[in-house]
Amino acid sequence: METLIQRYDRLVDEGTLTRDPAQEAVLPEFERIRAELAEPVKKGWFRKAPDPVKGLYLWGGVGRGKSMIMDMFADTLDVPNRRVHFHAFMQEIHAGMHKARADGVEDALAPVAKSVSDNVRCLAFDEMQITDITDAMIVGRLFEALFAAGVAVVTTSNRVPDDLYKDGLNRQLFLPFIDLLKDRMVVHEMVSPTDYRQGKLAGSPTYFTPVNAEARAQIEAVWQNLTGGQAEPLTLVVNKRRVEIPAFHNGVARASFYDLCGNPLGPADYLALAEAARVLVLEKIPQLGRSNFNEAKRFVTLIDALYEAGVQLICSAAAAPEYLYIEGEGTFEFERTASRLREMQSAEWGK
Numbered sequence: 554m555e556t557l558i559q560r561y562d563r564l565v566d567e568g569t570l571t572r573d574p575a576q577e578a579v580l581p582e583f584e585r586i587r588a589e590l591a592e593p594v595k596k597g598w599f600r601k602a603p604d605p606v607k608g609l610y611l612w613g614g615v616g617r618g619k620s621m622i623m624d625m626f627a628d629t630l631d632v633p634n635r636r637v638h639f640h641a642f643m644q645e646i647h648a649g650m651h652k653a654r655a656d657g658v659e660d661a662l663a664p665v666a667k668s669v670s671d672n673v674r675c676l677a678f679d680e681m682q683i684t685d686i687t688d689a690m691i692v693g694r695l696f697e698a699l700f701a702a703g704v705a706v707v708t709t710s711n712r713v714p715d716d717l718y719k720d721g722l723n724r725q726l727f728l729p730f731i732d733l734l735k736d737r738m739v740v741h742e743m744v745s746p747t748d749y750r751q752g753k754l755a756g757s758p759t760y761f762t763p764v765n766a767e768a769r770a771q772i773e774a775v776w777q778n779l780t781g782g783q784a785e786p787l788t789l790v791v792n793k794r795r796v797e798i799p800a801f802h803n804g805v806a807r808a809s810f811y812d813l814c815g816n817p818l819g820p821a822d823y824l825a826l827a828e829a830a831r832v833l834v835l836e837k838i839p840q841l842g843r844s845n846f847n848e849a850k851r852f853v854t855l856i857d858a859l860y861e862a863g864v865q866l867i868c869s870a871a872a873a874p875e876y877l878y879i880e881g882e883g884t885f886e887f888e889r890t891a892s893r894l895r896e897m898q899s900a901e902w903g904k
Contacts, residue, residue: 557584557629561622575745576618581610582739583626585732586705590632590674606724607703610681612713613743620679620710620803626707627677638801639708640829642678643688643790646695650774666695670702678708680804682828683727685790688723690723706740711831714740760868760898764837768869775867776834779805789825796822798830805832810838814851823855827862838870841882849886850883853890860893 555563558580564570567779583681589606611619627636649665658664669676674701683689685744698704710717714734715716718727728813734740757775761768776782780802787801796818800807813826813835840848859866 554629554631557587557622557626558794559744560625560629561851565868570734570792571620575743576614576622579611579622579741579743580608581596582611582741583622583707584677585675587626587629587708588707591733594866603793605703605737606675608706608708608738608756610645610710610740611740611743612710612740613745614711617743617745623677623679623707623709628829631676632674633672634677635673637679638787639681639787640789641785641787642676643685643692643755644790646691648685650691661696662691663698663814667696667702670699670704673704675705675707675788678706680829681708681710681717682712683721684724684825685792687790687793688732689721689727690717691900693727693733696730696737700733700857732733744769758898759865759867762873764839764869766872769836770832772867772869773834776805776807779832779834789822789829790821791825794822796825798826801830804829804831806832807834807836809836810848810852814848818851818855818857820854823858824862825841827853827864830863832867833859835866835868838868838877841878841887842872846896849878849887853887855884855888856893856897861899866894866897 561570561577561580564574586609591604611623615648623636627634643721646662646665649668650661653661653664659780683692696706709790712719714731718724721727754798758771759775761771784800784802784807787798789796789798796806797812798806799812806829813823820888838852839845841852874891879889
Protein backbone atom coordinates (compact mmCIF):
# COMPACT_ATOMS: atom_id res chain seq x y z
CA MET A 554 0.00 0.00 0.00
CA GLU A 555 1.32 3.47 -0.81
CA THR A 556 2.28 5.63 2.13
CA LEU A 557 0.65 8.95 2.86
CA ILE A 558 3.74 10.85 1.68
CA GLN A 559 3.80 8.85 -1.56
CA ARG A 560 0.12 9.57 -2.14
CA TYR A 561 0.59 13.28 -1.48
CA ASP A 562 3.52 13.44 -3.92
CA ARG A 563 1.54 11.53 -6.55
CA LEU A 564 -1.45 13.87 -6.28
CA VAL A 565 0.86 16.87 -6.60
CA ASP A 566 2.51 15.35 -9.68
CA GLU A 567 -0.93 14.68 -11.18
CA GLY A 568 -1.91 18.29 -10.61
CA THR A 569 -4.71 17.39 -8.21
CA LEU A 570 -2.98 19.16 -5.30
CA THR A 571 -0.70 22.17 -5.01
CA ARG A 572 2.39 21.48 -2.92
CA ASP A 573 2.07 23.29 0.41
CA PRO A 574 4.99 23.39 2.91
CA ALA A 575 2.58 23.55 5.88
CA GLN A 576 0.83 20.40 4.72
CA GLU A 577 4.11 18.62 3.97
CA ALA A 578 5.40 19.46 7.45
CA VAL A 579 2.68 17.39 9.14
CA LEU A 580 2.82 14.39 6.79
CA PRO A 581 5.62 12.65 8.77
CA GLU A 582 3.43 12.68 11.91
CA PHE A 583 0.57 11.02 10.05
CA GLU A 584 3.01 8.58 8.45
CA ARG A 585 4.45 7.72 11.88
CA ILE A 586 0.99 6.79 13.14
CA ARG A 587 0.17 4.81 10.00
CA ALA A 588 3.42 2.84 10.22
CA GLU A 589 3.07 2.07 13.94
CA LEU A 590 -0.52 0.92 13.49
CA ALA A 591 0.59 -1.35 10.64
CA GLU A 592 2.87 -3.31 12.99
CA PRO A 593 1.36 -6.71 13.89
CA VAL A 594 -0.29 -6.88 17.30
CA LYS A 595 1.43 -9.41 19.54
CA LYS A 596 -0.88 -12.20 20.61
CA GLY A 597 -0.51 -14.48 23.57
CA TRP A 598 -2.44 -16.57 26.04
CA PHE A 599 -3.47 -13.48 27.94
CA ARG A 600 -5.03 -10.91 25.69
CA LYS A 601 -3.89 -7.37 26.37
CA ALA A 602 -4.46 -4.05 24.69
CA PRO A 603 -2.04 -3.15 21.88
CA ASP A 604 0.82 -0.88 22.82
CA PRO A 605 -0.50 2.68 22.63
CA VAL A 606 0.30 4.75 19.55
CA LYS A 607 0.73 8.43 20.27
CA GLY A 608 -1.95 10.30 18.37
CA LEU A 609 -2.05 13.70 16.71
CA TYR A 610 -3.92 16.92 17.48
CA LEU A 611 -3.72 19.03 14.32
CA TRP A 612 -4.96 22.58 14.67
CA GLY A 613 -4.91 25.77 12.64
CA GLY A 614 -7.01 28.20 10.65
CA VAL A 615 -9.88 27.15 8.44
CA GLY A 616 -9.28 26.10 4.85
CA ARG A 617 -5.64 25.08 5.33
CA GLY A 618 -6.15 21.48 4.24
CA LYS A 619 -6.40 19.75 7.63
CA SER A 620 -9.49 17.75 6.67
CA MET A 621 -8.08 16.88 3.25
CA ILE A 622 -4.90 15.44 4.81
CA MET A 623 -7.05 13.57 7.35
CA ASP A 624 -9.07 12.00 4.52
CA MET A 625 -5.88 10.86 2.81
CA PHE A 626 -4.55 9.45 6.08
CA ALA A 627 -7.71 7.42 6.73
CA ASP A 628 -7.61 6.06 3.16
CA THR A 629 -4.05 4.75 3.61
CA LEU A 630 -4.71 2.90 6.89
CA ASP A 631 -4.85 -0.89 6.70
CA VAL A 632 -6.27 -1.36 10.20
CA PRO A 633 -9.88 -0.93 11.33
CA ASN A 634 -10.50 2.79 11.57
CA ARG A 635 -13.28 5.33 11.59
CA ARG A 636 -13.32 8.84 10.12
CA VAL A 637 -16.11 10.89 11.71
CA HIS A 638 -17.02 14.45 12.63
CA PHE A 639 -16.49 15.01 16.35
CA HIS A 640 -20.01 16.33 17.01
CA ALA A 641 -21.57 13.33 15.26
CA PHE A 642 -19.39 10.93 17.26
CA MET A 643 -20.32 12.52 20.57
CA GLN A 644 -23.99 12.30 19.65
CA GLU A 645 -23.53 8.55 19.15
CA ILE A 646 -21.82 8.30 22.54
CA HIS A 647 -24.76 10.06 24.21
CA ALA A 648 -27.26 7.75 22.47
CA GLY A 649 -25.28 4.68 23.57
CA MET A 650 -25.12 5.89 27.16
CA HIS A 651 -28.86 6.57 27.16
CA LYS A 652 -29.50 2.97 26.04
CA ALA A 653 -27.08 1.60 28.66
CA ARG A 654 -28.86 3.50 31.43
CA ALA A 655 -32.21 2.21 30.19
CA ASP A 656 -30.77 -1.30 30.44
CA GLY A 657 -29.82 -0.68 34.05
CA VAL A 658 -26.04 -0.34 33.52
CA GLU A 659 -24.54 1.59 36.42
CA ASP A 660 -21.54 2.98 34.54
CA ALA A 661 -23.18 3.81 31.22
CA LEU A 662 -19.98 5.03 29.56
CA ALA A 663 -17.99 1.81 30.06
CA PRO A 664 -19.85 -0.44 27.58
CA VAL A 665 -20.05 2.39 25.02
CA ALA A 666 -16.31 3.02 25.13
CA LYS A 667 -15.62 -0.72 24.94
CA SER A 668 -17.85 -1.04 21.87
CA VAL A 669 -15.81 1.66 20.14
CA SER A 670 -12.42 0.22 21.09
CA ASP A 671 -13.47 -3.32 20.10
CA ASN A 672 -14.14 -2.16 16.54
CA VAL A 673 -11.37 0.30 15.66
CA ARG A 674 -7.63 0.74 16.10
CA CYS A 675 -7.75 4.37 15.00
CA LEU A 676 -10.33 7.14 15.39
CA ALA A 677 -9.96 10.11 13.07
CA PHE A 678 -12.01 13.07 14.27
CA ASP A 679 -12.72 16.21 12.31
CA GLU A 680 -13.37 19.60 13.92
CA MET A 681 -12.95 18.86 17.61
CA GLN A 682 -15.00 21.46 19.48
CA ILE A 683 -16.38 21.27 23.00
CA THR A 684 -19.34 23.60 23.47
CA ASP A 685 -21.71 21.48 25.55
CA ILE A 686 -21.15 20.88 29.27
CA THR A 687 -22.41 17.31 28.95
CA ASP A 688 -19.68 16.57 26.39
CA ALA A 689 -17.13 18.32 28.58
CA MET A 690 -17.94 16.16 31.58
CA ILE A 691 -17.64 12.77 29.81
CA VAL A 692 -14.98 13.29 27.16
CA GLY A 693 -12.07 12.87 29.59
CA ARG A 694 -13.17 9.44 30.80
CA LEU A 695 -14.04 8.41 27.24
CA PHE A 696 -10.59 9.25 25.88
CA GLU A 697 -8.87 7.62 28.86
CA ALA A 698 -10.75 4.40 28.06
CA LEU A 699 -9.88 4.60 24.36
CA PHE A 700 -6.20 5.24 25.04
CA ALA A 701 -6.08 2.40 27.59
CA ALA A 702 -7.53 0.05 24.96
CA GLY A 703 -4.78 1.00 22.50
CA VAL A 704 -6.91 3.15 20.18
CA ALA A 705 -4.93 5.85 18.36
CA VAL A 706 -6.76 9.16 18.15
CA VAL A 707 -6.14 11.75 15.46
CA THR A 708 -8.14 14.95 15.36
CA THR A 709 -8.30 18.31 13.63
CA SER A 710 -9.45 21.51 15.30
CA ASN A 711 -9.53 25.24 14.73
CA ARG A 712 -8.43 25.76 18.34
CA VAL A 713 -5.25 25.08 20.28
CA PRO A 714 -6.00 22.50 23.02
CA ASP A 715 -5.78 25.13 25.78
CA ASP A 716 -8.70 26.99 24.16
CA LEU A 717 -11.09 24.02 24.10
CA TYR A 718 -14.30 24.68 26.07
CA LYS A 719 -12.98 28.20 26.67
CA ASP A 720 -15.12 30.12 29.20
CA GLY A 721 -17.32 27.02 29.60
CA LEU A 722 -19.30 26.27 32.74
CA ASN A 723 -17.17 24.50 35.40
CA ARG A 724 -14.21 24.59 33.03
CA GLN A 725 -11.78 23.70 35.83
CA LEU A 726 -13.24 20.17 35.74
CA PHE A 727 -12.31 19.98 32.05
CA LEU A 728 -8.66 20.99 32.41
CA PRO A 729 -7.35 17.44 33.14
CA PHE A 730 -8.67 16.41 29.72
CA ILE A 731 -6.52 19.08 28.06
CA ASP A 732 -3.49 17.73 29.94
CA LEU A 733 -4.41 14.21 28.78
CA LEU A 734 -4.55 15.35 25.14
CA LYS A 735 -1.16 17.01 25.35
CA ASP A 736 0.34 13.92 27.00
CA ARG A 737 -1.10 11.29 24.65
CA MET A 738 -1.09 13.23 21.37
CA VAL A 739 1.42 15.28 19.42
CA VAL A 740 0.08 18.82 19.14
CA HIS A 741 0.92 20.31 15.73
CA GLU A 742 -0.13 23.71 14.38
CA MET A 743 -0.66 23.97 10.63
CA VAL A 744 0.42 27.47 9.66
CA SER A 745 -0.21 28.29 6.02
CA PRO A 746 -0.85 31.64 4.32
CA THR A 747 -3.24 29.96 1.90
CA ASP A 748 -6.93 29.47 2.66
CA TYR A 749 -7.97 26.88 0.08
CA ARG A 750 -11.62 27.09 1.02
CA GLN A 751 -11.60 30.81 0.25
CA GLY A 752 -9.83 29.98 -2.98
CA LYS A 753 -12.73 27.78 -4.04
CA LEU A 754 -15.06 30.73 -3.49
CA ALA A 755 -12.77 33.38 -4.98
CA GLY A 756 -14.59 35.44 -7.57
CA SER A 757 -17.86 33.56 -7.00
CA PRO A 758 -21.02 35.31 -5.80
CA THR A 759 -22.27 34.22 -2.38
CA TYR A 760 -25.72 35.85 -2.32
CA PHE A 761 -28.26 34.70 -4.92
CA THR A 762 -31.58 36.44 -5.53
CA PRO A 763 -34.39 35.86 -6.30
CA VAL A 764 -35.03 32.28 -5.21
CA ASN A 765 -35.58 30.53 -8.53
CA ALA A 766 -34.23 27.66 -10.59
CA GLU A 767 -31.10 29.60 -11.52
CA ALA A 768 -30.33 30.38 -7.86
CA ARG A 769 -30.86 26.74 -6.91
CA ALA A 770 -28.46 25.64 -9.65
CA GLN A 771 -25.83 28.16 -8.54
CA ILE A 772 -26.14 27.11 -4.89
CA GLU A 773 -25.79 23.46 -5.90
CA ALA A 774 -22.67 24.26 -7.93
CA VAL A 775 -21.07 25.98 -4.92
CA TRP A 776 -22.01 23.06 -2.67
CA GLN A 777 -20.51 20.52 -5.07
CA ASN A 778 -17.33 22.59 -5.34
CA LEU A 779 -16.92 22.77 -1.56
CA THR A 780 -17.93 19.24 -0.61
CA GLY A 781 -17.90 17.10 -3.73
CA GLY A 782 -21.51 16.33 -2.86
CA GLN A 783 -20.41 14.30 0.17
CA ALA A 784 -22.49 15.07 3.22
CA GLU A 785 -24.35 13.55 6.14
CA PRO A 786 -26.83 15.06 8.60
CA LEU A 787 -25.26 16.51 11.74
CA THR A 788 -26.90 16.68 15.16
CA LEU A 789 -25.66 19.30 17.61
CA VAL A 790 -26.57 18.81 21.26
CA VAL A 791 -27.19 22.15 22.94
CA ASN A 792 -28.32 22.19 26.56
CA LYS A 793 -29.60 18.61 26.13
CA ARG A 794 -31.63 19.60 23.05
CA ARG A 795 -30.99 18.36 19.51
CA VAL A 796 -30.36 20.80 16.70
CA GLU A 797 -30.53 19.06 13.32
CA ILE A 798 -28.38 20.26 10.41
CA PRO A 799 -29.60 18.47 7.25
CA ALA A 800 -26.22 18.27 5.48
CA PHE A 801 -22.65 18.67 6.70
CA HIS A 802 -19.18 17.83 5.40
CA ASN A 803 -15.75 18.98 6.58
CA GLY A 804 -16.97 22.16 8.23
CA VAL A 805 -19.45 23.08 5.49
CA ALA A 806 -23.13 23.03 6.55
CA ARG A 807 -26.26 23.27 4.40
CA ALA A 808 -29.77 24.07 5.58
CA SER A 809 -32.89 25.98 4.57
CA PHE A 810 -34.16 29.15 6.24
CA TYR A 811 -37.02 27.16 7.78
CA ASP A 812 -34.65 24.50 9.14
CA LEU A 813 -32.86 27.14 11.20
CA CYS A 814 -35.38 29.96 11.67
CA GLY A 815 -38.73 28.21 11.35
CA ASN A 816 -37.99 26.12 14.43
CA PRO A 817 -37.79 27.48 18.01
CA LEU A 818 -34.02 27.87 18.13
CA GLY A 819 -32.15 30.46 20.17
CA PRO A 820 -28.75 32.15 20.52
CA ALA A 821 -27.05 29.09 22.08
CA ASP A 822 -28.14 26.94 19.14
CA TYR A 823 -26.79 29.40 16.58
CA LEU A 824 -23.53 29.79 18.51
CA ALA A 825 -23.08 26.00 18.46
CA LEU A 826 -23.67 25.99 14.69
CA ALA A 827 -21.15 28.82 14.24
CA GLU A 828 -18.62 26.77 16.24
CA ALA A 829 -19.17 23.64 14.15
CA ALA A 830 -19.36 25.18 10.67
CA ARG A 831 -16.93 27.46 8.92
CA VAL A 832 -19.21 27.78 5.89
CA LEU A 833 -23.02 27.84 5.93
CA VAL A 834 -25.08 27.37 2.78
CA LEU A 835 -28.49 28.81 3.70
CA GLU A 836 -31.31 28.46 1.20
CA LYS A 837 -34.68 30.09 0.57
CA ILE A 838 -34.61 33.17 2.81
CA PRO A 839 -38.12 34.61 2.27
CA GLN A 840 -39.42 38.15 2.36
CA LEU A 841 -39.63 39.11 6.05
CA GLY A 842 -42.17 41.20 7.91
CA ARG A 843 -45.23 41.08 10.17
CA SER A 844 -46.38 37.71 8.89
CA ASN A 845 -43.20 35.93 9.96
CA PHE A 846 -41.92 38.23 12.70
CA ASN A 847 -40.66 35.41 14.98
CA GLU A 848 -38.75 33.80 12.12
CA ALA A 849 -37.27 37.20 11.25
CA LYS A 850 -36.04 37.69 14.83
CA ARG A 851 -34.37 34.29 14.76
CA PHE A 852 -32.76 35.17 11.44
CA VAL A 853 -31.27 38.33 12.96
CA THR A 854 -29.87 36.27 15.83
CA LEU A 855 -28.47 33.68 13.41
CA ILE A 856 -26.69 36.32 11.32
CA ASP A 857 -25.25 37.91 14.45
CA ALA A 858 -23.80 34.56 15.54
CA LEU A 859 -22.35 33.82 12.10
CA TYR A 860 -20.94 37.34 11.80
CA GLU A 861 -19.23 37.32 15.19
CA ALA A 862 -17.69 33.90 14.46
CA GLY A 863 -16.49 34.89 10.99
CA VAL A 864 -18.47 32.13 9.27
CA GLN A 865 -18.68 32.32 5.47
CA LEU A 866 -22.35 32.61 4.41
CA ILE A 867 -23.63 31.51 1.02
CA CYS A 868 -27.36 31.99 0.59
CA SER A 869 -30.36 32.37 -1.69
CA ALA A 870 -32.93 35.00 -0.77
CA ALA A 871 -36.16 36.53 -2.00
CA ALA A 872 -34.59 40.00 -2.23
CA ALA A 873 -31.37 41.93 -1.75
CA PRO A 874 -30.42 42.45 1.94
CA GLU A 875 -31.83 46.01 2.10
CA TYR A 876 -35.19 44.84 0.77
CA LEU A 877 -35.68 41.64 2.78
CA TYR A 878 -37.47 43.42 5.64
CA ILE A 879 -39.31 46.51 4.49
CA GLU A 880 -42.44 46.66 6.65
CA GLY A 881 -43.52 46.05 10.22
CA GLU A 882 -41.93 46.30 13.62
CA GLY A 883 -38.18 45.82 13.57
CA THR A 884 -37.38 47.37 10.20
CA PHE A 885 -34.95 49.84 11.79
CA GLU A 886 -33.17 47.12 13.76
CA PHE A 887 -32.90 45.00 10.59
CA GLU A 888 -30.72 47.65 8.97
CA ARG A 889 -27.75 46.29 10.95
CA THR A 890 -28.50 42.77 9.72
CA ALA A 891 -28.71 44.00 6.12
CA SER A 892 -25.37 45.76 6.56
CA ARG A 893 -23.79 42.60 7.95
CA LEU A 894 -25.19 40.54 5.07
CA ARG A 895 -23.55 42.98 2.66
CA GLU A 896 -20.23 42.84 4.50
CA MET A 897 -20.31 39.04 4.55
CA GLN A 898 -20.44 39.09 0.73
CA SER A 899 -17.13 40.95 0.44
CA ALA A 900 -14.04 39.23 -0.91
CA GLU A 901 -12.22 39.90 2.34
CA TRP A 902 -14.87 38.33 4.60
CA GLY A 903 -13.69 35.49 6.82
CA LYS A 904 -9.99 36.03 6.05
